Amino acid sequence: MLVSMVTAPVGRPRSERARRAVLHAVDDLLVDVGYAAMTMKGIAERAGVGRQTVYRWWSTKAEILFEACAEDAVEELVTTGAEPYLESLNRFLVESPAGLAYRALVGEAQHDPAVRELLRATDPLAAPTATVLDGLRPSHPGMPEPVLAAAQLTGPVVAAVLTTAAPLTTAQVRTHVETLIAAWER
Numbered sequence: 001m002l003v004s005m006v007t008a009p010v011g012r013p014r015s016e017r018a019r020r021a022v023l024h025a026v027d028d029l030l031v032d033v034g035y036a037a038m039t040m041k042g043i044a045e046r047a048g049v050g051r052q053t054v055y056r057w058w059s060t061k062a063e064i065l066f067e068a069c070a071e072d073a074v075e076e077l078v079t080t081g082a083e084p085y086l087e088s089l090n091r092f093l094v095e096s097p098a099g100l101a102y103r104a105l106v107g108e109a110q111h112d113p114a115v116r117e118l119l120r121a122t123d124p125l126a127a128p129t130a131t132v133l134d135g136l137r138p139s140h141p142g143m144p145e146p147v148l149a150a151a152q153l154t155g156p157v158v159a160a161v162l163t164t165a166a167p168l169t170t171a172q173v174r175t176h177v178e179t180l181i182a183a184w185e186r
Helices: 017-033 040-047 051-055 061-076 082-095 097-109 114-123 126-139 146-164 170-184
Strands: none
Touching: 017 040, 017 061, 017 082, 017 097, 040 051, 040 114, 061 082, 061 114, 061 126, 082 097, 082 126, 082 146, 082 170, 097 114, 097 146, 126 146, 126 170, 146 170
């Protein structure tokens, strides 16, 4: 299970019901009003919890959105094999509320150092990508070090969605994987 980057303060334990309500509220508000218009007050109201409850567990809306995104990414991106993984990544980034959250966080990270550090420390795509790469590495001696291999694998899909809001086609994903695997076999 994914552990939140945000450490809950000492004190009363989290109510799982309240935590789930906040995570659902942040997803809903992202879709309804967008990241910029989302507030901690609005999140608390949508979740039906007090603001003090929200602030006790998270310092910023980015932390809440990150936790919601990371949990969903683990569930939605569990797959093996490069092509199935990239197809699920396509769907995640374009169709899933968690993918929308990820895209919002990436955008916010461009000018907010705290959000950039949150993503750098634990990118929700890192673990599923590493799983796919670990499965490929033994039979692909030309695969570069993990950070570069992850960028090579996921970069085209993420770039296409961030710049055009459209996923790569199945044929484009297949061509990308075939080209990459051929290069890594050398």
